[in-house]
Amino acid sequence: MAPLYVVTPQTKETVKFKRIVASIAEIGLVEPIVVTRDRQDPTQYTLLDGHLRLEVLKDQGATETPCIISTDDEAFTYNKRISRLATIQEHKMILRALTLGASEERLAKALNVNIKTLQDKRRLLDGICPEAAEMLKDKQVALTGFRILKKMKPMRQIEAAQLMVTMNKYTVNYAQSLLAGTPESQLVSGATPKKIKGISRQQLDLMERESANLEREVRLVEDSYGADHLDLVLARGYVTRLVSNERITRYLALHHEEFLPEFEKITEREAFVS
Template sequence: MTQAEASPNLKSSRHAIHLTGDLREPAGALKKYPFVTTYRMLTDRMRCFTGEANVSRERLEIVVQTFRQLLAVDVFRDLLRSEGFVIMPATLADRIVGLTAPIAEAKPNQTEATSKQLIGGVCAEVLELLQDCVVPPKMFGLLRQVVPSRQIEIAQLMVALGRVKLNTARVLIALSPESQLADPSTPRRQFSGIDAARSTAMAIEFAELSQEFRNAAERWGSSSLELVAARGYINRLMDSPKVVRYLAHRFPEKFAAFQQGLETTPRFPVLENP
């Protein structure tokens, strides 16, 4: 593709200029140590984020279930009314009565290339995703090895994990299923010190972790905001001596659930770049 043919995208992306020239893949095979180190760093980051997101989701579920049970008690509803706590956050109220989809419901990943336009073999949407990132030009040569939908997945993962790096792209492409390769007939590049069996096991593990990570990321925004709203309401309840005494004496386990819901979600460790 010439620079003239790519001009509309050149105006909107500072990376498109690299796609008008000769794209070359990185020279030399990725050795075992950087491959395994990058793989472990990526999987650890995905596990950490997923774990943190799951803790927030579980706490919100506990708070919702606790409110649902307490609101079935006439005395508790009367107490809320007398203390001026009838109005609660709409998001919390909707989830209590079941107007919001279950938190645990995860949608399967359905990433598709929303833009069919390719520039130098790279999906235009990838350029948009990487617009604000420093991208090694050779990365675009690597991305051409996979189909557009996989290019988008790789770009999304790199941005979400804060690892828009050449080695990251090489590992993600190496772990891509054959069905997502631009030319499945091309033999996979083997990495020194990593046999075929281990490479297959790593690919399977990474695919599962990636799906969990994407599901957690999809739920993270809404559930975390709902938990913030719920915590604000619970804090108001805990400022009422009457509500605190009632819960502590009549429903100590539910009182403990509210206290747990007020706890700050633990921050899982994020590894430094290798």
């Protein structure tokens, strides 16, 4: 089996690796490793996901392990879709381990966390609407970030998740800022955003309006992105054809010299002028 990368001795000293060691020792392998058949030699496999898990098993002397065979043989495509220890993925693994019969105490020991933290991880998606959970399923959002989202009503959760993904920000501070900019009508009963010193009610109202405007602008960009991209591709192709024509480039060089360098930048090539 050919791995995509080598697990170094330094990696084996990390907290993440030691946690996997403890987990496998306590409850066994919960998530099988993922492989794909080699195109040239069907008897060989390429390891797509589970490098650390496989290394732990090898260190323990294991000679075989359950595998999932991926029908997608493009390693980059597969790895782009999966998430490694993303918060929601960890939540699902915990639920699966509990379903398989592992006790909370044993699982908490395996993950090197206390019982309360494990229970929080188990209840991670309680109060999170499915649409928001789907958008954040492969993102590194802290437990506190999900607690903040739970203070919002479903539609606002979706808006907040969209902003997190668009801005590529999943920090607690960003989640708190989204909560601060959420109108009270979009908060669940009894939930109040944390008061921020030095910010008046008028400033919070302004943040709410700016947040709503940003959301509208994001949706407009998303709606028009595909058409705009297609237009740009077609326009670039047309300019490329123009610059590739010797007669046109000679004419531009003689009469519109200032345009030619810009066209060359667009096409990322040098025009032929003799």
